[in-house]
Amino acid sequence: MKIYAYGIIDSNSGMDEPLRELGEASVYNIPYRDIAVTVSELNDEAKEITDTYILEHERIVERLMEGFTVLPMRFLTVFNTKKDLLSMAEFYYEDFKDNLVRLRNKVEFGIKIIWPQDTIKQRIINAWNKSNHSLSIPADSKAKSFLKEKFKQQQIEKEFQEEANRCIAVVDDYFNKIACEKKLKRLQTENLLLNSSYLLEKQRQNDFKQAFEQLKSAPGDLKFLFSGPWPCYNFVTLTKKPSAVDYFNTEDMLNRLLAQQGLPERNAV
């Protein structure tokens, strides 16, 4: 019987109430010193578990958050035996303790921003065409024309990146003073200007939402996606390096959840 793990909690007591998940298996805690790993048993059909379970995984983590500080584990983290799981707990114990203290009473929010990259690039090209800043060599051969064109492309790309940095700095100013920590991913696609996660104290959730409303009402041509509060998927940091398995690399978790939930309509709660 394999063991499916949902997260680490800052208590080694049993569950307050029974939970059932993943094929109706009951959810319980396996204690290690003063912490515990929340798990459920899994039949050998682990391969059959698909993304459809991702919402159930998320629901369990959220339920745990009602009573504990939780380090959510990566979706589909499965251990072959209880002994393997306890070895992992022993190996990471100090890291877990540090993270549990750091993430106590905190939640994660996500801000994604799409910008009109076509318009911005065209504006940069127009400005370039008006300037005389081309490569100072004659275009008297195919090779030199190629170099001149490459130089132009590089300069336009450089300006595009700088424009993105300026825009992200403006956006980040709205949230920086409210958040404890942040993870900013810039230009994951040319349209997706910013994919960010902010960690904040639970009591500052309203401040964060208000900052978002201010940002949204500012003039500009940006599209926004606001989401949260989430468990702290993106802020578990481990200093000890695992031998081969990465249990906490959950950076894609929120995207998968958003995809599963189909991005509800505007203002949906």
Place this chain on the structure above:
Amino acid sequence: MTMNRIIETDSQEAFIKEIEKVQDVLPKRIDANPKNVEKGLAKLVLTLVELIRKLLEKQAMRRIEGGSLSDEEIERVGETLMKLENKMQELKEIFGLKDEELNLNLGPLGDLM
């Protein structure tokens, strides 16, 4: 605490499209099944070649701008970079790879390119 989750956007489709693009471009594992192992390896190798090609291009531009290359050297550099780009284009077509697929996720360091 009850989680009063909010997911709010006025551009649902645009975000779905971009999120899908991010997930498609950066698979978490190398898909090394026998049917496409060749493409997987080609992707990895071409990503590294593309990185080196871009670095070469940047370095060449710096040196041309700095005036440290003779006319003949500029001609040779231009021709080499042009041929390299054409060859990359051919290889991408052979292995069915798009420009945006030639990248690596370096975890906390972000993307390679």
